[in-house]
Amino acid sequence: MVGNGATNWSYDVWPSFPQTLKNFQIIEQDLLDDWEKQGCAAFFHNVRPATKTPECEAMGKRMMDLSGQLNWYDLYRHNYDLPATDRMGETIIAGEKRTYKRGMTMAEYTPFATHLKDSPAAQAVNGDFLSDYMNREDVREAFNIPTSVQTWEQCSETLRYNVQDEASMWIYQVLRNQTELMFYSGDTDGAITTYGTKQWIKELGWPVKDAWRPWMTDG
Numbered sequence: 001m002v003g004n005g006a007t008n009w010s011y012d013v014w015p016s017f018p019q020t021l022k023n024f025q026i027i028e029q030d031l032l033d034d035w036e037k038q039g040c041a042a043f044f045h046n047v048r049p050a051t052k053t054p055e056c057e058a059m060g061k062r063m064m065d066l067s068g069q070l071n072w073y074d075l076y077r078h079n080y081d082l083p084a085t086d087r088m089g090e091t092i093i094a095g096e097k098r099t100y101k102r103g104m105t106m107a108e109y110t111p112f113a114t115h116l117k118d119s120p121a122a123q124a125v126n127g128d129f130l131s132d133y134m135n136r137e138d139v140r141e142a143f144n145i146p147t148s149v150q151t152w153e154q155c156s157e158t159l160r161y162n163v164q165d166e167a168s169m170w171i172y173q174v175l176r177n178q179t180e181l182m183f184y185s186g187d188t189d190g191a192i193t194t195y196g197t198k199q200w201i202k203e204l205g206w207p208v209k210d211a212w213r214p215w216m217t218d219g
Contacts, residue, residue: 011199012196013196020195035059086125108154
């Protein structure tokens with residue numbers, strides 16, 4: 001199971017972002033048309049060279065200006081700004097007081113996404129409630145987490161990312177017919193967009209056993 005995984009740089013992140021912005025009525029159709037007409041392209045973490053013409057750079061800036069205050073990982077979600085003094089939480093584990101960082105900013109969540117660093121929303125904090133919940137002593141006990149294990153934070157400050165030029169699409173061909181694969185995509189995610197996911201899945205060329213349909217719950 002892979003949730004919103006970066007799979008194919010021809011579609012994921014920037015290549016599918018302009019179309020997604022248009023689908024959400026964040027940018028106008030004319031801007032998308034001009035972007036495509038000019039052959040503009042930009043890519044995650046500069047894994048491939050972007051189009052550096054003045055026209056393309058101006059249109060890219062226009063897109064970021066129009067979307068910069070949105071939550072890049074959920075285009076419908078508010079960005080909740082917490083005061084800096086609220087970033088650290090406290091919990092009691094086995095009678096000992098422990099601290100942890102509450103929530104995450106977009107800049108912390110994807111430090112490798114350099115184009116987000118200048119976004120007005122890059123420092124907005126999300127998920128503080130999740131940090132508080134996961135660090136409750138009763139929740140840790142329910143997950144059978146030993147008391148010796150550190151407190152939980154949404155974004156590791158020690159993890160270092162290594163971006164592969166081929167992303168992860170190669171693994172689907174390797175695992176085909178060996179194991180069942182499930183890829184799910186957040187339909188309001190602006191980073192690994194559902195629009196991009198549909199494109200690389202189509203590129204696999206695998207036979208479709210069950211056609212696209214609405215997924216109904218309780219009628």
